[in-house]
Amino acid sequence: MTANALTVGFIGLGAMGGPMAERLLAAGHRLLVHDVDPAMVARAAALGATALPSPAAVADAAPVVFVSLPTPEVVKQVALGAGGLVEGSAMRVYADLSTTGARVAQEVAAGLSPKGVAVLDAPVSGGVAGAQAGTLSIMVSGDRVAFERVSDLLQAIGKGTIHVGEQVGQGQTLKLVNNLIAATVWAATAEAMVMGAKAGLDPAVMHAVVARSSGRSFSTEVFMPEAVLERRFDFGFRLELMRKDVRLALAEAEALGTTMLTCTTAKQLYDHAHAHGAEGQDVTALIRLLETWGGAEVSAQRRD
Ligand code: NAD
Numbered sequence: 001m002t003a004n005a006l007t008v009g010f011i012g013l014g015a016m017g018g019p020m021a022e023r024l025l026a027a028g029h030r031l032l033v034h035d036v037d038p039a040m041v042a043r044a045a046a047l048g049a050t051a052l053p054s055p056a057a058v059a060d061a062a063p064v065v066f067v068s069l070p071t072p073e074v075v076k077q078v079a080l081g082a083g084g085l086v087e088g089s090a091m092r093v094y095a096d097l098s099t100t101g102a103r104v105a106q107e108v109a110a111g112l113s114p115k116g117v118a119v120l121d122a123p124v125s126g127g128v129a130g131a132q133a134g135t136l137s138i139m140v141s142g143d144r145v146a147f148e149r150v151s152d153l154l155q156a157i158g159k160g161t162i163h164v165g166e167q168v169g170q171g172q173t174l175k176l177v178n179n180l181i182a183a184t185v186w187a188a189t190a191e192a193m194v195m196g197a198k199a200g201l202d203p204a205v206m207h208a209v210v211a212r213s214s215g216r217s218f219s220t221e222v223f224m225p226e227a228v229l230e231r232r233f234d235f236g237f238r239l240e241l242m243r244k245d246v247r248l249a250l251a252e253a254e255a256l257g258t259t260m261l262t263c264t265t266a267k268q269l270y271d272h273a274h275a276h277g278a279e280g281q282d283v284t285a286l287i288r289l290l291e292t293w294g295g296a297e298v299s300a301q302r303r304d
Helices: 017-026 038-046 055-059 072-080 102-115 127-133 144-157 170-198 203-210 218-228 239-256 261-278 283-294
Strands: 007-011 030-034 064-067 093-096 118-121 137-141 162-165
Touching: 007 017, 007 055, 017 030, 017 038, 017 064, 017 127, 017 144, 030 038, 030 055, 055 064, 064 072, 064 144, 072 093, 072 102, 093 102, 093 144, 102 118, 102 170, 118 144, 118 170, 137 144, 137 170, 162 170, 170 203, 170 218, 170 239, 170 261, 170 283, 203 218, 218 283, 239 261, 239 283, 261 283
Parallel strands: 007 030, 007 064, 064 093, 093 118, 137 162
Antiparallel strands: 118 137
16 A cells, blocks of 8 residues: 555446546555445455445445445435445545536535535546546535545546536536537437438548548547447447436526527437437447438448
8 A cells, every 4th residue: 555545435336436446446545345236346356445335334434435326316325325324434525426416416415514524526527438547527516625635536537627616516517517518419420420321421431521520529539430330339338327417417407497409309319219228228329229210320331
């Protein structure tokens, strides 16, 4: 262990949490971990983490606890439910790396603050590759002193972390803004690419041109080359999680009373994919639905 090694709790060792935990271990910190999936726990334990039986047990031993969990409901359960973090006595800082929306961040803060716990929301962007490389974009909100206390730890998992504001939930709202843009641009990109393929354009050529023209985006730079053109559909972010983010974002927009014509249409596409069995599939597989409807494939090895 290094001289400034800390004891850190980490709950949720999935596609994002697994590599983030691995980077904290590699930075020399002592990790106390928990996940409901024994395979995820075994993977972290093999790298040197200590497995504990519940979130409460983690919060009883670790002064700083990170969570990276799939949905707002799970985050609430892990933080405030029976056997949850709220029952631990050592935790002083809690940071949520998941995408859960501002409302749940505020509910968790209301439950943990009376126990003397500083609550930070610290959602991330950059995908599994960013988590593995330690280059995630992290948008943190909450008490600045607590933020500074965990900034060394955040440096192990992200680059250019920004403290968005003192108010719990601001980081979550910014993350929803980001993902609403990403989800809507991806829906539009997929539709346009299917149109081009149906018109007879070579998808690889189409991608090469758009990727250096004004239509480029994260979708063309990251989703397209391998996941779509090579038919791997393996970016590492499940479509149901992107749909969750779009729904959370539009619920916040509804509460704020802002107009969301374009993003609402994109949401319907994600809802449709979900209703037609895309649950569990990668977000890049959204294009397959459009390919079926359009009758053309956006593949580097064209078959149509
Ligand atoms: P995931 O489903 O791969 O991982 C979630 C982990 O939480 C799993 O290992 C699961 O077993 C565990 N878990 C579920 N319920 C639990 C409980 N009650 N107690 C303890 N552990 C529990 O999801 P992910 O892709 O790693 O995403 C995690 C969060 O990060 C989500 O909120 C997602 O929206 C967000 N996110 C994901 C990506 C991405 O590219 N995958 C990028 C940015 C943000």
